[in-house]
Amino acid sequence: MNAVQLPVLNPPLKSFLRWAYTLSITSAHKETVPWYYSNFIQLSCTKKFLEDGRQCYVDFFRGKPNELNFNNPFLLTCSVNYTILESLSLESWPQFFADQIRRSYYCIVFLDESRLSPAASYQKEPFPHHLFLYGFDWNERVFYASMFDSTGVYRNLEISFQEFTDAILSMRQLLQENREADHHTYFYKYEPHSPYPFDKRAVIDQLRDYLNGETRLNRINYNPDENEAFGVRVYDYLQMYYDAVQDNDPRLGSRNDVRHLHVLWEHKKMMGERIEYLVDEGIIPYDEELVEGYKDLTKRALKLRDQYIRHQIRADPEMFERLRLRFNQFRDEEPVLMQKLITLLEG
Structure with missing residues (x-):
């Protein structure tokens, strides 16, 4: 086979590549x-980003380990580091990854994205990152890949074998010079081992954790990180973050202003879609307050994100007051809707 494309769909969540990559695989299968x-x-957020000068992360939370590390029940996962792959000559890398794709493995390769022409970091400082490969055309000498392009849009595109090997070589050099840690390369095969029916108990537990600002996921193996806030408490740290942005706080490290708001919007959108699914499947009865309430939260969250994007282009003096207003509204309104959803699920 000189050309192979494994099935992928536009992922429903794109805030971080750990979700976009894995969900683009599983979303192609209705049984998931x-x-x-x-x-x-659940949502989580970094708490001590000012005290420690670390980056503030706001993200969905499914427990630990990271979603790339064997955390998806539908994906048979293998991972290797550059030490294991060092016996491969540089010229052999395209053949090696094409062979894995032929065997129905999706490949998430750790490389230097600054060597890839579609990337925002192209020809700039090194940018170690993971690239998702779902196919190849050997005659055209390209991989079919998914990534965020230079405009920040997540999309499918082609990466030439030459650029791919350039990015691998650069990553090898970064590792040899101890300028970067090896974040491993992953191989995923879609392989459901047993049915996964909707888990009402798990949903109720997660909703309660969100309302209580805590997590019980994976506590048998992992203690909760003291530097993470959960659920409704995330709003407090989002407010702290944007206060620091407004004040140009010198303690604020690397910034992800728009991404935080994008995650917030994806969370409300996901909750609204979940409620529609539950109604359609007859798991809960239709409740206008619940359905319309999350539609309204979703619209306001999307508008807030888009307003901030415009603010970054042309400063809006009202932007930070608008953020405070919306965070307060969400903090007050969302628990009421979630409690109603719990009541409906408990029947």
Whole structure:
């Protein structure tokens, strides 16, 4: 086979590549839908980003380990580091990854994205990152890949074998010079081992955790990180973050202003879609206050994100007051809707 493309769909969540990459695989299979709607309820946020000068992360939380590390029940996962792959000559890398794709493995390769022409970091400082490969055309000498392009849009595109090997070589050099840690290369095969029906109990537990600002996921193996806030408490740290942005606080490290608001919007959108799924499947009765309430939260969250994007282009003096207003509204309104959803699920 000189050309292979494994099935992928536009992922429903794109805030971080750990979700976009894995969900683009599983979303292509209808049997994963109940699992998807049983998850992605909890949010987490870095707490000590000012004291420690670290980057502030706001993200969906599904427990630990990271989603790339064997955390998806539908994906048979293998991972290797550059030490294991060092016996491969540089010229052999395209053949090696094409062979894995032929065997139905999706490949998430750790490389230097600054060597890839579609990337925002192209020909700039080194940018170690993961690239998702889902196919290749040997005659055209290209991989079919997914990534955020130079405009910040997540899309499918082609990466030449030459650029791919350039990015691998650069990553090898960064590792040899101890300028970067090896974040491993992953191989995923879609392989459901057993059915996954919608898990009402898991959803109720996650909703309660969100309302209580805590997590019980994976506590058998992992203690909760003291530097993470959960659920409704995330709003407090989002407010702290944007206060620091407004004040040009010198303690604020690397910034992700728009991404935080994008995650917030994806969370409300996901909750609204989950409610529609539950109604359609007859798991809960239709409740106008619940359905319309999350539609309204979703619209306001999307508008807030888009307003901030415009603010970054042309400063809006009202932007930070608008953020405070919306965070306060969400903090007050969302618990009421979530409690109603719990009541409906408990029947």
